[in-house]
Amino acid sequence: MFRNKSSLWGFLLSLSTATAAVVGSARADEGMWLFNQLPIEQLKSKHGFEPTPQWADHLMKSSVRFNVGGSASFISSNGLVLTNHHVASDTLYKLSSEKANYLENGFLAKSYDEELKAPDLELNQLVEIIDVTDKVTAAVKPEMPTSEAVAARRAVIDEISKESLKSTGLRSDVVTLFGGGRYHLYRYKKYTDVRLVWAPEASIAFFGGDADNFEYPRFNLDATIFRVYENGQPAKIDHYLKWSDKALAEGELIFVSGNPGRTNRIYTMAALQFQRDKRMPYTLNMLRRREIALQQFGLRGVENARRAKDDLFSVQNSRKAYLGMLGGLQDPAVMKSKQQAEEELLKAIKADKSLAGAADAFTAVAEIQQQQAALLGKSINLNTHLYGIAKQIVELVEEEQKPARDRLPEYSDAGRESLEQQLFSEAPLYADLETHLMADALSMMLENRGADDPVCQKAMMGKGPVDRAAELIGGTKLMDVAARRVLVKGGKAAVAASDDPMIVLARTLDADIRSYRKMTDDLAEKEKQAYAKIAEAMFKTRGTSTYPDATFTLRLAFGVVKGYEQAGQQLPPWTTLGGTYAHESAHVGQKDFVLPESWKKAKAKLNPEMNFNFVSSADIIGGNSGSPVVNRSGELVGLIFDGNLQSLPANYIFDDRQMRATSVSSQAIKHALEYVYDARGLVDQLGK
């Protein structure tokens, strides 16, 4: 699943510090294009299609970003939003309880009244992009030392954001593109009253489970519908997608408008080797560890399993995705191709005296990898919700007192509202699960740093991980949102005076965490500067008409509906609804291949020939989950929910021979709503 969940596992995504650099010149249907720099020529020459500014503007404004990770689209004038079940799953989980398990059993609101308010969702609609490169770069003088440059850049970015927020009322993010080669201001309309309208059962949304994840052929109704509200009423939406009523054609040109989370196509060979030999193996070990810990917790009982389910799903998804990425890096053909590209670029750099700095940048990147390797496993991260909350409170009351230029960027004034929405979320937390995960997190810290390490000694207070976890979770009041509010309101003094054991722990570790953070931030900054130089060299030698690495901001990808060859077999471009039942029959006795009752009952009513899931050559990655797929007319034909295993190395390199994006067909969604879920009222609103 192409999720890019930011909450619990965000730290995994942030492990990789280099972001947002330029990518090689696009061949094939490659590219995650900026909406203000679309590949018009390429589309014209290759596909005979020229997108008009109106076409692009409409698609951009019909697109929605899930702030916690994931993409979506407006699909009606009265605020309906279509995304994936697995993007919605975090909210479905938070809305569920032991008695009403919507994540597992699905949900349908028959009227506005029945729609369920999500506890902490924020949806963003991109409405404007403004190039602010000149303003940002003017604030940073070449003679500034690194730390001063960082502070100056932070200050000007904060100023631009705040000014924009003040003048427009819109969420305003300055996005670093091309590794610092460009800075764009993204203005978003924000929706925070988001309500659940419909979700299918997990067993059809994720039919085939972990076994089928990232595989193809697929048969998944990985879709969920929300509605955005304003002032307590369904929001009036100007830009939303019409529903295509034509069946897909093989070879048809399609577009994907969504928010790919991160790619690292700029990476040098040294960086790829570090990823392959150090970072990925380390990350995979962490993921497997967490997966087993969550499985173990779930084995204790049915309700335990429900409580662990959302995290478990997320971790399993990441594990499979990382394995696929690592598989790409361990494939000598992939590395050879990257090696050749690097050699070519280095040759071009050597031929141009003005690019001398770029050659040094490669050396700098290589050195930075060594330093990063030395820091692996040294981070102080007790990955539980309650510790995360405590840490955020301790940091927030400190940071809010500083001027913008000296703050950690996640505590900017512009981001405060979004931060508080998460911090004060009423979503349920479970003490038993938190205790279990805290014990494992403490144990991992002891293993990573060595149990005699002073930081460990401070954290453990003479106890073993199990006892210490019980003491922390048993003693903290942070489960109660009111207690969090009191601390934040009380500011630094209240936090300093608190004897809540989790706050005490976060306070105790604060200095060490900041010191580690300083090291990684400095490395990240140096790496960024090095990649900016490399990007500049690429602009000079290959031209500027290209796309930057993904940054979890809106991009347009394109491609054609197209099967592929795998192990000597030609796979079809799509599967059918009828094939779903055959897939079940072929996997009797496997728990993840049992269709829900609703589908069993509806079998006779469904059109078995209708296409269900399809693959296309569009260039997507994690974060694109929930992206609308549209045709030349801008009509909705599908909903991205996955990529195949072969697409996972797209993090580093694109190759359209086997890489495929997997979608649910929009027709199948509508058909299922009508005949499986009897949701005619909802169907009538689609595209209207």
Next chain:
Amino acid sequence: MFRNKSSLWGFLLSLSTATAAVVGSARADEGMWLFNQLPIEQLKSKHGFEPTPQWADHLMKSSVRFNVGGSASFISSNGLVLTNHHVASDTLYKLSSEKANYLENGFLAKSYDEELKAPDLELNQLVEIIDVTDKVTAAVKPEMPTSEAVAARRAVIDEISKESLKSTGLRSDVVTLFGGGRYHLYRYKKYTDVRLVWAPEASIAFFGGDADNFEYPRFNLDATIFRVYENGQPAKIDHYLKWSDKALAEGELIFVSGNPGRTNRIYTMAALQFQRDKRMPYTLNMLRRREIALQQFGLRGVENARRAKDDLFSVQNSRKAYLGMLGGLQDPAVMKSKQQAEEELLKAIKADKSLAGAADAFTAVAEIQQQQAALLGKSINLNTHLYGIAKQIVELVEEEQKPARDRLPEYSDAGRESLEQQLFSEAPLYADLETHLMADALSMMLENRGADDPVCQKAMMGKGPVDRAAELIGGTKLMDVAARRVLVKGGKAAVAASDDPMIVLARTLDADIRSYRKMTDDLAEKEKQAYAKIAEAMFKTRGTSTYPDATFTLRLAFGVVKGYEQAGQQLPPWTTLGGTYAHESAHVGQKDFVLPESWKKAKAKLNPEMNFNFVSSADIIGGNSGSPVVNRSGELVGLIFDGNLQSLPANYIFDDRQMRATSVSSQAIKHALEYVYDARGLVDQLGK
């Protein structure tokens, strides 16, 4: 489960190189005692019981060792052998197929004819122990350099074994005890025609699954019965256990006669820290990785799940056991207790000039840990059956040409028959599972050594792990036992000429493996010498009347039937048959808590008050699985199958406050055979 499986995961057990040193003076009911050095005084003074030589000899000869890991006992004059289902599971798996899944569904032979021959079991009955310390130590001169000392010791040990084998026809192993302080010759009668008589369903043998494993209270019928044959007839057995017909009493003295695999109670603080901070975390990462890989394979289909089951079970069991051990090491109280003991010993050493070398030994151990840490992850181990076979063949044909003193010890002439039984086993292998695991093993090697490492380059031949694994498993003929025989018979020339890709791979890696092995063997030898000095100091300061660390040889433990306190709750010394049904009811909806049909049908016939599983304070560890538990009269009262979570740190330190050994009551086994399995013919043979 207290299994000590040597086949696939043997390498995990062998990771820890120090073995068999002396342990501190025994308090409480501590100790895994040598049968030729029983704690007579302790038993007399504490429990008012004095075992006679006849009592001990009978128990020793009634005890059975499963050569692949695990313990058992003779329970009838016509060759019946009682062990755990989880010790038998490897054989049950090998005897099963897609059509007849004995591992899952159980088995009962109604007559001798129906008994199923195990493909590769070897059972050992210890018949004699001879102290050969003088002979071994005389062969090693103090002036010899390390490598020469190792060779000289190997030569004399081989000579003693061969001589004994020749003169008695018995399997003859020289066992290193007290870290080299003592050498004993163990003579075993060997049984290789072993047939399956009865096994229950996995769902009752392992009721509660991974969730209940190492937990208490328990309700497991973890028992299986084999029969040994000689010359095609049921063997006539002189020493076998009678079945006690009395119910257990709380506080009753019991004895456990079995083969604990390994303990490391001699470990210095430096060694414990290395285990805690390096070795255990590394091993756990490997185990979790394997667990996920096997789970992923099993998700592909019901038959896949069956194929992966035995390994998966074994890995999950190890993972839980290692976590428990690590938990002990991460408990400051445990480490403090070890620290104090070490400080006391060091004080005593300093007070005695003749023990000056022992103080240096502590420093040496600490240095060796550093060197071992540097080698972690550098081993070249492609952990699959087929690669293991290829490696063994390549090594065997080389080693058999060398004189005994220069050989790797596992290729001694004395051990050849046992080795060939495994190497030429007709047990089924599955190409799909082997391919899946080989891809993961190759990937792990790339991660551990870095993909650009020369050894990796040689192994991969320009391919990625998935492609290379497919090529290796697809191309090898080693699935066919005849092909293995041809290569072994053809010796070095045949192996050198082979173009079997797996043999080519093993040949290619041979030199690097040997060079790594040399490093670890040298470290192990140095460590052994250091611990021998420490052991000597302990003998001098605490007396010699103690027990050595476990060495997978027969030991006697003792204790009393006794509950314990956990989280403020007093747990009873035993559970009942009736409790089993209540345990099922308390876990509705959990797949590992569903009783088999046979138990549901028999409910009314069973005595609900009869004790089912019980705990005792006996000092056991992995390898003790299947050990008989007997009373003062030497009658069978139980069958060890597990220890509680609290017992896992017993690897390093014994503490009888909460540490408990868990057994199936012998009465319950008989009762179930009669009323659940309708195996009256078998019941009539028990103890007769």
